[in-house]
Amino acid sequence: MTLKEPLRFVCLKPRAMPNSTPILLIGAGKMGQAMLLGWLASDFLSIQVLENFPSDTLKSLPVDINPSTVTINENQIVILAVKPQNYRDVLDEHQANIHPNAMVISILAGISVDALRGALPGRCIVRAMPNTPATIGQGLTALCAPQDISDAHSNIATSLMKAVGEVVWVENEAMIDAVTAVSGSGPAYLFHFVEALTVAAINVGFAPDMAETFARKTITGSAALLESSEENAAQLRENVTSKGGTTQAALDVLMGEPSLQSILLEAVKAAKKRSEELSKI
Ligand SMILES: NC(=O)c1ccc[n+]([C@@H]2O[C@H](COP(=O)([O-])OP(=O)(O)OC[C@H]3O[C@@H](n4cnc5c(N)ncnc54)[C@H](OP(=O)(O)O)[C@@H]3O)[C@@H](O)[C@H]2O)c1
Structure with a gap:
């Protein structure tokens, strides 16, 4: 970046x-x-x-x-x-x-x-x-x-x-404006991730309320782990990814094209631009 x-x-x-x-x-x-x-x-x-x-x-x-x-x-x-x-x-x-x-x-x-x-x-x-x-x-x-x-x-x-x-x-x-785009709007990005994971869970067989519980608890538990750990996010990701395993299969999709990273780059840029526009109104 x-x-x-x-x-x-x-x-x-x-x-x-x-x-x-x-x-x-x-x-x-x-x-x-x-x-x-x-x-x-x-x-x-x-x-x-x-x-x-x-x-x-x-x-x-x-x-x-x-x-x-x-x-x-x-x-x-x-x-x-x-x-x-x-x-x-x-x-x-x-x-x-x-x-x-x-x-x-x-x-x-x-x-x-x-x-x-x-x-x-x-x-x-x-x-x-x-x-x-x-x-x-x-x-x-x-x-x-x-x-x-x-x-x-x-x-x-x-x-x-x-x-x-x-x-x-x-x-x-x-x-x-940059802060607004990252930490100000950021909670909504994470909430949307939970919504998306919920839909994906339903797609592989979960009942809707169970899907939401699994998605929500996975995110809040992982956030708490991130908060308490001295390792950075990349290291924590690597810790749960074995070569040729299930997590690797999913990450190949998330890190392929279009990658979650490239989507987030565009999302944060859009939020920052909007914040700049609003300050001129
Ligand atoms: N919520 C967030 O996550 C967040 C994050 C960062 C910054 N902000 C900023 O924080 C500000 C407030 O957001 P909010 O979500 O707390 O909005 P909010 O819930 O609508 O609170 C604004 C309050 O101010 C009152 N108010 C309006 N005119 C007033 C007056 N003349 N005298 C006294 N009180 C008056 C409103 O009353 P009425 O309902 O009667 O109008 C309302 O209760 C916004 O400028 C927003 O940009 C919010």
Whole structure:
């Protein structure tokens, strides 16, 4: 695989965050609530939430929902987690609730730092791209910020996103499109693999629900093995492949033409292109 520029990641170690830092979450849908649960489990205490239609789960949490007065001071951290198509109206509505020196972390897909800066002049804007395993604390979030972000702000952003999984800082915003195509959309690729394996299992004689159980458990068990092993994926594959055996027969098909690799190359390229297009709308 060739890339125009190498992927460069910088990992930061999180430091303890003062729990009194006022956090304002705007939008507590699927991803907003996932982050909220992670923050509560990590003892972040001062959380206020602005949400149009708070769910029963949200209402049961020890957070201040749609407060009459938002805590606004220069330590304020705002997390923007509404749908991208709504963000201009939302920021117009909540502009007065965001301190001029606040750090705003946006998880909005396809909305650039420049666009957010235009809507929120003067604020420190950080882009975050989490993925759906964040809902069980197993996410992978890429973070991207302007060069002049303070250590205090970058440490707080790291701590907040660490509450729902791993965190990686990327050096330039263009990488967010690549991240979206790999880890952002990636869970759907794996879910589709399970669907495809289920159909293949039915084709060789399984009843449908048994086929799904076998496909699902094979993938989750293998993912857990990959997670716990020090060997890389290629080595783990070789470990279960004997020459002339059944796995080899299947891999000859998967690695032949068109190979799974070539299909994935095209799929990831298509996702990255779409992410780039969306950021220009
Ligand atoms: N889900 C993922 O896996 C994922 C991954 C990476 C990034 N993201 C990004 O995360 C963001 C949120 O995604 P999601 O899946 O969590 O969407 P979602 O479930 O639709 O959540 C968005 C929430 O924001 C609320 N909202 C809308 N306008 C508001 C306002 N003016 N004030 C307060 N709350 C308002 C919505 O309420 P209503 O329903 O009333 O509109 C909704 O509950 C999106 O920008 C998406 O690009 C999601």
